[in-house]
Amino acid sequence: MIPNPHGRSYSKKEQALLSVFKKSCTKRDIEQLHAHLVQTGFTQSLFVVGKIIVFCAVSDECSMDYAVSIFKTIENPDGFLWNTMIRGFGRMNQVHQVFSYYKRMLDHGEIADNFTLSFLIKSSAQSGSILLGKQTHCNAVKHGLDGHVFVRNTLIHMYGMLNNLRIACQLFDEMPNPNLVAWNTIIDSHVCCGKHQEALELFSQMLDAGIKPDDATLVVILSACAALGALELGRWVHSIVDQNCSMNDVSIANSLIHMYARCGELEEAHEIFNRMKSKNTVTWNTMILGLAAHGHFREALDVFSIMINEKDAPPNDITFLGVLSACSHGGMIEKGRQYFDKMTKEYQTKPAIKHYGCMVDMLCRAGLVIEAYLLVQSMPMKCNAIIWRTLLGGCRIHGNVKLAEKVRMHLLEVEPDHSSDYVLLANTYASLEDWNQVSRVRRSMTANGVQKPSPGNSFIGVP
Template sequence: MLSKQFLFTKPSLFFFFFFANPSLRRRFSSSRHRYPTNADRRSRPTTIVSPTPYIPIAKCISLLQFCASSKPKLMQIHAFSIRHGVPITDPDMGKHLIFAIVALSAPMGYAHNVFSQIDNPNIFTFNTMIRGYAESENPRPATELYRHMRAFSSVKADTHSYPFLLKALAKLTAVWEGEMVHSVVLRDGFESLVFVQNALLHLYGCFGCVESAHKMFELMPQRDLVAWNTVINGFALNGRPNEALVLFRDMGFEGVEPDGFTMVSMLSACGELGALALGRRAHVYVLKVGLLNSNLHANNALLDLYAKCGSIRDAKKVFNEVSERSVVSWTSLIVGLAINGFGKEALELFKELENEGLVPTEITFVGVLYACSHCGMVNEGFNYFGQMEEKYGIVPRIEHYGCMIDLLGRAGLMKEAYEYIQNMPLKPNAVIWRTLLGACTIHGDLVLGEFVRSRLQQLEPGHSGDYVLLSNLYALESRWSDVQKVRRAMLRQGVRKTPGYSLVELGNRVFEFMMADRSHPQSEEAYAKLAEIASLLRLEGYVPRTANVLADIEEEEKETALSYHSEKIAVAFMLVNTAPRTPIRILKNLRVCVDCHVVFKLISKVYGREIVVRDCTRFHHFGNGSCSCGDYW
């Protein structure tokens, strides 16, 4: 066996031994490290090394500061220090070595090995280690090191400790721990510091607690660009795009200039709202300040914006103009084509990605499987699913299995979908079962639907959508007493049905319409236009699909109920307020019904309008009396 002295005097062999020995590597790369206490360090035996001529510590520190520009150079300097007997136990030497390791994103197991040898590490060293873990793929050791520092070290956390620690907790979405650390920050008087406040804003944004983040933001005496960006991004990422846009407007009023990060959040908010005109203005601003030349994130956000607004032509244009396309750029367009109903184009683009030598990601395959699902390509879907692990080594996640259930369910293969769930290697969650319940409703499979609903009751008993789907299943079978039972159960358990709404953009504003909505100042004109539409469509042979009104009421009442759906009011409003031939874009939070689908096809023919409807599952592009979905949705 090689002696320690031999290894330490031959640095290249030392590092070969360290990185080639699996058990030793595992020991220092484990996510649960044991950090030595001061008592451990005092009891540690001294290793006597026969060094070559002594080199001052200052020399090695200087080398680390000015020469450690890459991982190989860092390791050479470390080997040089070992060979010349420079003690790693020295706090100054250890501090600079760990800083270089973290700055170069070297393995944190390596940093931990050095850290465990330092006598009495100072707060700078602790902070560097916490920062390194916070920026790594596994941030959990950052919290463990913080607890170790508080319990066993005389060192106290300072102003720089908390931003790194809060970043780690945000990545872990550790809500309880985050709130505990916030209380410590308050107790120690660090909350007034801007960079600590910004870290707290980011923390609550990642937790989805945007109200808490906004409250903190409003109380901040000084708000820098980072604070504005953090709270705007928090609203944008948590399904609150309206608030994000309001904050962006307020930011301009206060004279704060947006940067690339701001514009990415802004574009994301516009995409969520389907606010294409506002998104175009943001695009002009991004071009004006030259962000597209240097910011790949801004390019990808633009691509995503146009895809989410149903403007695939613009999305393709942005994609073609990007000089250096990352796999994210390809994935954004693949997903965009898929959700807009251009499944075959999405799959062709995926083949181009492969031909370019790029490696698809997990999200890329979500887009590919989605394309297969919404185009009814069952065999192709299973083929691509198999390629994930066989060709690319990507282990399918629950989202991919959800796509497969959706693929089978939309094709009406209910038995196969259920058996697929039973044989999944992962435990099916509520989303998986809910996908199957939705398919049961579409294809009228009441027996399986009742069974699936019982499973969902165990997983998420208070989800309103499950009650609605089961109620719709009973209504399809005219089992009105069971419909009433479901509704009484909802009332008893305090479950409220999600109201349907439709959004349209006109000028600088986004307008919202509910079913039978008369709150808008132009309601009278919109309802007059609805009456005109009904007359013209009857001449085209339109007959209301009253079978889709899932209520025990008279036929005439069913026709009236159908005519006042929110998306119909929205399209009438846009016909009144826009010039002929202008495209109409509508965002709806629920699945578009069969009757509205028929009506929009006819309106696109009679009025010569392109109508783009984005519902909760996909886009429908209506034109010349047909829809891009091919009536398969």
């Protein structure tokens, strides 16, 4: 029996269902509540059913497939439910479904609001398509919502993600009184695009405008400091963190560890790491990678062992990237083999091409170029030029001309006109004093019009 929404008992029953929903936190709870809705005839109560769809859209417990199955049964979904479905698909990075449901929403007669446009803009950023991003921007203008502060900030973020800082800055500059979120967004956009110095200059302008930074600002600025090696500014940010008692924020503590590690101040990084009461996977990864990058290979593996023993946070693909890098640079071949094997068997982490790259680098450093070549041949994905070039470099160092020639043939298929490949092969022959082959490779390089790139340069910051 379908309850009468105008009856006296309807609102009381609806409130009772909502109170039950507040206690539901798992997929099983939600499924039981949904079954009860079907039995009691409340499947058309948008308020109650909407709570279930929101749970599916924002929680990892339920899938969007389950949300779709419920949404299909609703005769007249309102704008909130359409927005929730769009939001859920956006969170799952299902861009096609996002815009499919948006079209259906318009066909249903619903009008897009600032939430709708913000979800669409976020999905456009995730798609990586500047064309889709501009089309969504035009749609926001068409609906008269491009000036809405929430939509405008999301647009700035989108153009930053799509590496179009010109439009992002233009949108920001058009804001008469940008709030803290707008400042954070434009600063973060610059950091995402690798414009770290410009990000710090914007931060200075923000402070001059009287805007007080929050935790999100500090995380982004610490990232810029890490990239630039701006240790003194990073320490100043650290002092602000201490003043505001923000060290309990895991993301800020992680950013400080990353900044100090990138600047070579491992003692300060380790001090923050040890003081943290709770650590997530990013915390452990940052410390492991920082130690490995500065040659503290055994310490990096010790931190990994503690991470495994404490079981506070599970290791992921980035963890093993740091571990394998430590094994590679530390010459710990057997440990590297063991961890690479454990990745899949014990931690259900599928090796990506970067992990294979670490293994190839490790084996080449140890002179095991044949084993490295066999590993490349067994890779489940297509090998890229970087790994082939690593192997070619190993062949040069250890004088394996026959394998170098094989590897060079593979490189010709992937990236035929890279000057370093000619140089590495020529140097391999030179190490064996086979000058005729050296001359042949160099003539081939000239005939193919391949030239060495212009020299690089270094930057050293002096305090």
